[in-house]
Amino acid sequence: MQNSTEIPHPQHPDLDLYPVDRLVEVLVEDQLNAAQAVWAARAQLAEAVRQAIPRIAAGGRLIYVGAGTSGRLGLLDAVELYPTFSWPRARAIALVAGGADALTDGVEGAEDDGQQGEVDLLAVRPVANDVVLAIAASGCTPYVLGALRAACASGSLTIGLANNPNAPVLAAAQISIALVTGPEIISGSTRLKAGTAQKIALNSFSSALMVGLKKVYGNLMVDLRPVNAKLVQRAISLTMHATGMSEEMARSTLVSCGYQVKVAIVALKCDIGADEARARLAVAGGNVRQALRG
CATH class of the missing domain: 1.10.8.1080 (Helicase, Ruva Protein; domain 3)
Structure with missing residues (x-):
């Protein structure tokens, strides 16, 4: 069965013929579906926060796992927790298929290596109080699935985020968050609304988690780290x-x-x-x- 994120968009077969104003209009308009997809998954996001709070409060870490855009978005969420909430860098770890080289360039075959995903996850020594966020637009990225297998075996809380319903990543995780965004305006380019939905979901999850950990007073981010x-x-x-x-x-x-x-x-x-x-x-x-x- 073909992933919905890979199906050509049925409404815009002549996208390359659009004038610029119309082109920008449809690209922006389609992004609105990202927020709707996250809204539809809000109950699952809330459950993820509820289950994560006691583990993180007990000393657990956030471990983000992804490939390509999904991996970079996980890294972005992880690194922003330090200046925003004074969250220790050692307790927000991002594993990206292909390692540091993949942050700026594609690393051939990295996302297809499930064994490496397992090795990378085991290298950070996961424990029961850790929370592993497995992120994949397709929901079937071998690197992410390999890491997820290792995380499940370690007893860590596993949260799967994918943009296709019934995806393997969702089935393998303890908490599944389906961000069903459907076909992209540019076929298969999941850096568009699929990536936007992931960004919204990760922001919402980590921010709610930090509020739950009393990093916020009222609606003020009173635990920021003034690094500039x-x-x-x-x-x-x-x-x-x-x-x-x-x-x-x-x-x-x-x-x-x-x-x-x-x-x-x-x-x-x-x-x-x-x-x-x-x-x-x-x-x-x-x-x-x-x-x-x-």
């Missing part, structure tokens, strides 16, 4: 917004707190020093609301 001037200013703005304090007070408190926004918020709202604020947060497991209650 823009993020330093954002830390100041977040502290001001959360406490109602002046920019000068927010900045000076952040300096004393090592630019940890959570600590600065507790220190300012409770009128205590950085060390005491840090201790309160430690007792509260990083939960700002609980730390504010003392």
